C-alpha cells in the first residue's frame with residue numbers, strides 16, 4: 001500500500017529541441033520519490049516541428065498561435081491519455097519565448113483545456129509566478145534533482161547537468177533536509193548546448209542533429225572561435241541565470257567560415273566549455289557530474305567534458321535514473337509539490353526573492 005500522501009503523478013515535457021513530448025509517471029508526496037512508473041514518448045512530425053519553429057519567439061496574445069497551440073494540446077492529449085491510474089498531471093507546455101527581465105516567459109498550451117479533455121487535474125504554467133517575484137523562472141528541475149540525489153543515497157555534494165537544447169546545471173549538497181534550505185542548491189543555465197549544433201547541421205546538411213557526434217569527431221576545434229564565444233558576458237554573470245533557446249543564435253556566425261566538421265567540433269566544444277565555466281561557480285567541487293538530456297548520447301561532447309573536468313562525468317543511467325525522461329519526471333514531481341503548496345524554486349535556483357510554488361492547478365482532485 002502507498003503511503004497516505006504519495007500519489008501517482010504524470011509529467012509531460014516538450015523541450016527546446018522541439019523533437020516531441022516526453023511523459024513519465026512518478027509516485028511521490030512531492031518530497032520523496034517513492035517509485036518511478038511507466039514512460040512514453042510522442043514525436044512531433046516534421047510538419048508539426050515546422051509549425052512550432054514558425055512560432056518561436058511569440059508571446060501570449062500574438063497573432064498566429066492557434067494552430068501551434070492546438071497541435072501542442074492534441075499531442076499531449078494523445079500521449080497522456082494512454083496512461084492509467086493517474087492522480088495528477090504536470091504539464092510544462094512548449095517554451096516559445098523566455099525573457100524574464102523584460103517580457104516574462106511563455107509556455108504554449110492551456111492546462112485548463114487539457115484538464116477538461118483528460119478528465120484529470122492538471123498543474124501548468126510552472127514558471128510565471130517565479131518570474132513575477134523577480135526570478136528567472138528557470139531552471140525548475142533542481143528541486144527534483146535534489147530528490148533524485150536523496151533517492152540515489154548521495155552524501156557528498158554532486159551536480160546534475162542537463163544537456164538539452166540549452167544546458168543547465170544543478171549543484172546539490174544532499175546533507176540538507178529540504179531543497180529550499182540555504183546552501184542546499186545552486187542552479188543555472190550553463191549556456192547553449194545542442195540547439196546551435198542542431199541549427200548548424202540543419203542549415204548546412206538538412207540533418208536534425210549530429211548523431212553520435214559523428215561530424216564533430218571528424219573535425220578539429222578552432223580555438224579562436226571558441227575564445228570569442230567565451231568572451232560573452234553571460235559566462236561572467238553570477239548565477240542564478242537562465243537563457244532563451246536562441247540567446248546565442250549568432251554563434252553560427254563564429255563558425256561560418258569553417259567546414260562542416262570543424263564547425264560541428266567547435267560548436268560541440270563551445271557547449272562543453274560553457275559547462276566547464278559553469279562548474280567554476282559550484283560552492284564546493286562536486287564529487288561527480290551526472291549528465292541527463294540528449295547531449296549525453298554525444299560521445300564527443302562527453303569526452304570533452306571528461307577531459308576538461310576534475311570529477312567523474314557519467315550519464316544518469318550510472319545511478320539508475322532515466323536521462324531521456326528526467327525532465328518529464330521533474331514536472332510530475334513538481335506538480336505534486338504545487339498541489340501540496342510546497343515551493344518549486346528558491347533564491348538559489350532562480351534568483352526569486354523567496355521560495356515560491358509556481359503553477360496553476362486546474363480541475364478537481
Ligand SMILES: Nc1ncnc2c1ncn2[C@@H]1O[C@H](COP(=O)(O)OP(=O)(O)OP(=O)(O)O)[C@@H](O)[C@H]1O
Nearest residue numbers: 015016017164165166194209211212293294297298
Ligand atoms: N545519439 C545522439 N547523438 C548526438 N546528439 C544527440 C543524440 N540524441 C540526442 N541528441 C541531442 O539531444 C537533443 C535532444 O535533447 P533533449 O531531448 O534533452 O532536449 P530538450 O529536452 O528538447 O531540450 P531542453 O532540455 O533544452 O528543453 C537532440 O536535439 C540532439 O541534439
Ligand SMILES: CC(=O)N[C@H]1[C@@H]2OC[C@@H](O2)[C@@H](O)[C@@H]1O[C@H](C)C(=O)O
Nearest residue numbers: 095098138139140141164166168327
Ligand atoms: C524557459 C525554459 O523552458 N527553459 C528550459 C530550457 O531547457 C533547458 C534549460 O533551458 C532550462 O532552464 C529549462 O528547462 C528545464 C527543464 C528546467 O526548467 O529545469
